[in-house]
Amino acid sequence: MTSILGLFAWVILAIDLIAIILLFFNEDYFLFFKKDPHWKITAIVFGFSFIFLGFYGDIYTVVREMFFPPMVEGLPATEQVAGGSGWLPLSLILLVLLLFYWALRFAVGTVILWLERLIGKKTNGITPSSKKITIMLIGPESVGKTSVLATTYNAVANDCSIMEFAVRPQHDTMRVLSDAYGKLHKVTEQAVYQDLSPLIEGTQMMAERSFDVYLRDEHKLTLGFWDIPGGYMNIDGKHMEYKKFKDALAETTVFINVLDAVALIEGNEAYFHERATPLMAKYYLEEPLVKSAEKKYLVLFVVTKCEKWLRTEEGRRELREKFDLRYQDIINLVKSNGRMVGVLVPVKTLGCVEFTRIDSVTKRPIFERRPRVDCKPQFVDQPLRYALSFALSQLKIDSREQKKFPDKVHEFQRALEDLKGTRDKNLAVYGRKDLLG
Numbered sequence: 234m235t236s237i238l239g240l241f242a243w244v245i246l247a248i249d250l251i252a253i254i255l256l257f258f259n260e261d262y263f264l265f266f267k268k269d270p271h272w273k274i275t276a277i278v279f280g281f282s283f284i285f286l287g288f289y290g291d292i293y294t295v296v297r298e299m300f301f302p303p304m305v306e307g308l309p310a311t312e313q314v315a316g317g318s319g320w321l322p323l324s325l326i327l328l329v330l331l332l333f334y335w336a337l338r339f340a341v342g343t344v345i346l347w348l349e350r351l352i353g354k355k356t357n358g359i360t361p362s363s364k365k366i367t368i369m370l371i372g373p374e375s376v377g378k379t380s381v382l383a384t385t386y387n388a389v390a391n392d393c394s395i396m397e398f399a400v401r402p403q404h405d406t407m408r409v410l411s412d413a414y415g416k417l418h419k420v421t422e423q424a425v426y427q428d429l430s431p432l433i434e435g436t437q438m439m440a441e442r443s444f445d446v447y448l449r450d451e452h453k454l455t456l457g458f459w460d461i462p463g464g465y466m467n468i469d470g471k472h473m474e475y476k477k478f479k480d481a482l483a484e485t486t487v488f489i490n491v492l493d494a495v496a497l498i499e500g501n502e503a504y505f506h507e508r509a510t511p512l513m514a515k516y517y518l519e520e521p522l523v524k525s526a527e528k529k530y531l532v533l534f535v536v537t538k539c540e541k542w543l544r545t546e547e548g549r550r551e552l553r554e555k556f557d558l559r560y561q562d563i564i565n566l567v568k569s570n571g572r573m574v575g576v577l578v579p580v581k582t583l584g585c586v587e588f589t590r591i592d593s594v595t596k597r598p599i600f601e602r603r604p605r606v607d608c609k610p611q612f613v614d615q616p617l618r619y620a621l622s623f624a625l626s627q628l629k630i631d632s633r634e635q636k637k638f639p640d641k642v643h644e645f646q647r648a649l650e651d652l653k654g655t656r657d658k659n660l661a662v663y664g665r666k667d668l669l670g
Contacts, residue, residue: 366454369485371491371513373508373510381537382413383413389617438462439461443458444456444458448644494539532575543612568664
């Protein structure tokens with residue numbers, strides 16, 4: 234009988250040990266994991282409960298007697314209680330404490346959920362207001378990353394066809410992008426010019442541009458766009474922004490790879506790799522932080538300065554064929570990943586400025602202002618529509634809240650489907666098409 238109880242005790246201890254190890258290595262359930270917003274409350278309550286339970290149940294005596302068993306007068310030494318007999322009550326206590334821990338976590342979560350709902354911080358079953366999706370803009374210097382974000386912001390600010398979802402830039406984002414959009418339009422004051430780099434100041438440091446997304450004035454999530462300098466692919470651990478860069482990369486679920494249409498279609502190998510940089514896209518998509526992550530990714534290949542090719546179907550076809558040919562390695566990488574979907578999104582950044590030729594001396598592209606053509610960006614809203622649809626589709630709906638707020642959940646799902654319907658379905662898609670919904 235004693236051997237059976239001993240075996241039972243060791244089994245319980247093994248279960249406890251495995252459970253504790255899982256707590257340390259499972260980021261969703263580890264008590265002190267930094268992403269748990271309630272770990273301090275839980276730790277304090279758990280600590281005091283352990284102390285009080287210890288005095289009440291005399292656990293400390295059990296532990297002491299396990300290592301220093303009391304001597305009973307009148308019994309020979311061979312019949313004294315062995316220290317090992319205390320393992321059974323100790324293991325049972327550990328198991329009870331483990332179950333108590335889970336019950337406590339559930340109770341704390343329930344109380345906080347009730348408090349959040351009471352003070353209006355819960356978004357009625359869709360997601361907490363702190364939900365954030367990180368989007369990384371990648372591409373060489375002066376390819377048009379900031380310009381794409383500025384024209385996207387302007388399109389959203391002046392277009393209500395984003396359906397029921399309201400996308401509102403945070404104050405600093407609104408100021409910076411409004412200023413960038415104004416500078417961008419100064420480009421049209423020249424009739425003929427070469428690259429835009431002298432006219433648009435490039436991004437020198439990492440900068441986050443945040444947008445809040447609302448449905449019926451209820452906050453759903455925040456979109457954080459990281460505008461990454463073109464040279465950050467080669468930074469090492471000594472760089473002052475290395476940790477910030479790696480942290481942002483680990484949180485990213487949407488990549489916007491901005492590339493130059495002239496370099497893609499007309500450029501020689503040197504100019505193509507300078508301005509379209511497939512190696513940069515490969516670096517990010519093959520980064521260990523990305524490859525090892527168990528999450529889904531959206532990769533938007535946004536082609537800028539392609540006004541000339543978007544005028545005709547023949548031009549569109551040429552752009553697609555060149556992309557498929559020169560970005561073949563990246564396309565294969567997206568397809569083979571199994572958790573990625575890529576979309577080719579050509580945009581008219583200005584609408585009235587077109588590439589005309591390659592200068593025979595400088596070997597740089599020449600752009601001309603088209604007369605009698607309005608300077609109106611086109612298709613610049615598509616990256617946001619795809620990114621927002623993908624981000625909203627990742628939100629998890631709480632089953633308990635779904636029962637309590639079925640109308641709110643239905644409204645959200647309907648609005649999301651309407652938003653998906655505003656995306657351009659003629660764009661080329663690569664990889665897991667089902668991830669687009």
